[in-house]
Amino acid sequence: MTQSALIESKNAAGHGPASLDSVLGFHIRLAHGAVYRHFTETFAALGLTQKQVSTLWLVAEMPGIAQSELGNRLRMDRATAMSIVSRMQERDFLWRERCPSDGRKQLLHLTDAGKKALEEAKACIEEHERWLKSRFTPDEVKKLVEMLARIHE
Amino acid sequence: MTQSALIESKNAAGHGPASLDSVLGFHIRLAHGAVYRHFTETFAALGLTQKQVSTLWLVAEMPGIAQSELGNRLRMDRATAMSIVSRMQERDFLWRERCPSDGRKQLLHLTDAGKKALEEAKACIEEHERWLKSRFTPDEVKKLVEMLARIHE
DNA sequence: GCTTGATTGTATGCTTCACTAACAAATAGG
DNA sequence: CCTATTTGTTAGTGAAGCATACAATCAAGC
Structure with missing residues (x-):
C-alpha cells in the first residue's frame, strides 16, 4: 500500500x-x-543470539570490563546482563574474575572457546552486514548510522 | 567511547x-x-504495547482486514497475530467476523471501546513521535523513514 | 465429484529478553 | 560508625517470535 x-x-x-x-x-x-x-x-548454525554476539564482541574489545559496564554499553539492565553472561559462562565462552580493587564488580574475560566462537560469529556478521548494507550507498550507511546513534545515545 | x-x-x-x-x-x-x-x-498508563497499538491502528485504517493480512503487514506470523488479536478481543477492543465469501478468514473490526482506546493511543503516539523526531530536521526524518523502509520492505 | 495441495485459523509449548522486586556484599561519604 | 549507593544475584512476570500439529476451508486438476 x-x-x-x-x-x-x-x-x-x-x-x-x-x-x-x-x-x-x-x-x-x-x-x-x-x-x-x-x-x-x-x-x-552457530546457536548465538544478537545479545550473545555483542556481549562476546564487547568483552573481546574491552577485556576485564565489569558486568555492569557491559550492561550500560549494550543497554541491558543488571538482570538481563546477568542472564546473558551466565549462559555464556555455562557454555565456557567467558569467565568472571572478582575485581581486586572493588569487590562488588565481576570482571569479564573471553575463554579460548569464546574467542573462537567470536571469530566464527564475525564471519557471519560480515555476511549479515553485506546483506543489510547492500541497499545503501556508503554515504547513506554513514548517515544512517549517525542518525541511529542520535536515537540511542 | x-x-x-x-x-x-x-x-x-x-x-x-x-x-x-x-x-x-x-x-x-x-x-x-x-x-x-x-x-x-x-x-x-494505557496498558498497550507497540504490537497492540499498531494492530488497532491498522484495523481502524482497514476495517474488515483478515487476520492473515494483518500479520503480513505487521510482519507477524500467524501464531503471533493470533495471540495479539485474541487479547484485543478479550479486552473488547475488536471483534472477529467469519468472512462470508471465504470461510477460512476472520475479518477484524474495532469496537467502540477499541476506537476510543486508539484515539487515546494516538495522542500518546504524537508525544512519542515528538520525542523521537526532536533530534532530526524534517528532511532527515523523511530520509530516515525512507531508508528504514528499504530495510523492511 | 473427488482428490490433492495450499491457505487460514487455532492451540500448545519453547525460547529470548526486558522488567520488577527483593536481598546480600562491597564501597563511598558524611 | 552509620547511611546511601553500587553491583551482583535470584526469582518471577510478561511480551513476543517461532515451530509444530491439527482442523476447516478453498482452489485446481483429473
Missing part, C-alpha cells in the same frame, strides 16, 4: 499522523524485525 | 568490522531498544 504513504500526514482534526506509514517509530520497529530475522537465520 | 567510532573500520586481518560501533545492525538494535523503552513508558 504505497497509497497510504502518499496521504497527507495530518488527519481530519488537523493534528497527529493519519497513517501508520507516517510513524517513524513504526518503521524502526519493522526494520529491526527484518534485521532480527535475518540475523537469526544467519546465526542459527 | 567515541574513540572506538574513530578506529579504522577494518581489522588487522584486513577484513571485517573492527569495532561494534561500525556494525549497522548493532545501531539498529540499540535504536530500537531506546524507542521501545520510551514507548513502553509513554504507554504504561
Whole structure:
C-alpha cells in the first residue's frame, strides 16, 4: 500500500499522523524485525543470539570490563546482563574474575572457546552486514548510522 | 567511547568490522531498544504495547482486514497475530467476523471501546513521535523513514 | 465429484529478553 | 560508625517470535 504513504500526514482534526506509514517509530520497529530475522537465520548454525554476539564482541574489545559496564554499553539492565553472561559462562565462552580493587564488580574475560566462537560469529556478521548494507550507498550507511546513534545515545 | 567510532573500520586481518560501533545492525538494535523503552513508558498508563497499538491502528485504517493480512503487514506470523488479536478481543477492543465469501478468514473490526482506546493511543503516539523526531530536521526524518523502509520492505 | 495441495485459523509449548522486586556484599561519604 | 549507593544475584512476570500439529476451508486438476 504505497497509497497510504502518499496521504497527507495530518488527519481530519488537523493534528497527529493519519497513517501508520507516517510513524517513524513504526518503521524502526519493522526494520529491526527484518534485521532480527535475518540475523537469526544467519546465526542459527552457530546457536548465538544478537545479545550473545555483542556481549562476546564487547568483552573481546574491552577485556576485564565489569558486568555492569557491559550492561550500560549494550543497554541491558543488571538482570538481563546477568542472564546473558551466565549462559555464556555455562557454555565456557567467558569467565568472571572478582575485581581486586572493588569487590562488588565481576570482571569479564573471553575463554579460548569464546574467542573462537567470536571469530566464527564475525564471519557471519560480515555476511549479515553485506546483506543489510547492500541497499545503501556508503554515504547513506554513514548517515544512517549517525542518525541511529542520535536515537540511542 | 567515541574513540572506538574513530578506529579504522577494518581489522588487522584486513577484513571485517573492527569495532561494534561500525556494525549497522548493532545501531539498529540499540535504536530500537531506546524507542521501545520510551514507548513502553509513554504507554504504561494505557496498558498497550507497540504490537497492540499498531494492530488497532491498522484495523481502524482497514476495517474488515483478515487476520492473515494483518500479520503480513505487521510482519507477524500467524501464531503471533493470533495471540495479539485474541487479547484485543478479550479486552473488547475488536471483534472477529467469519468472512462470508471465504470461510477460512476472520475479518477484524474495532469496537467502540477499541476506537476510543486508539484515539487515546494516538495522542500518546504524537508525544512519542515528538520525542523521537526532536533530534532530526524534517528532511532527515523523511530520509530516515525512507531508508528504514528499504530495510523492511 | 473427488482428490490433492495450499491457505487460514487455532492451540500448545519453547525460547529470548526486558522488567520488577527483593536481598546480600562491597564501597563511598558524611 | 552509620547511611546511601553500587553491583551482583535470584526469582518471577510478561511480551513476543517461532515451530509444530491439527482442523476447516478453498482452489485446481483429473
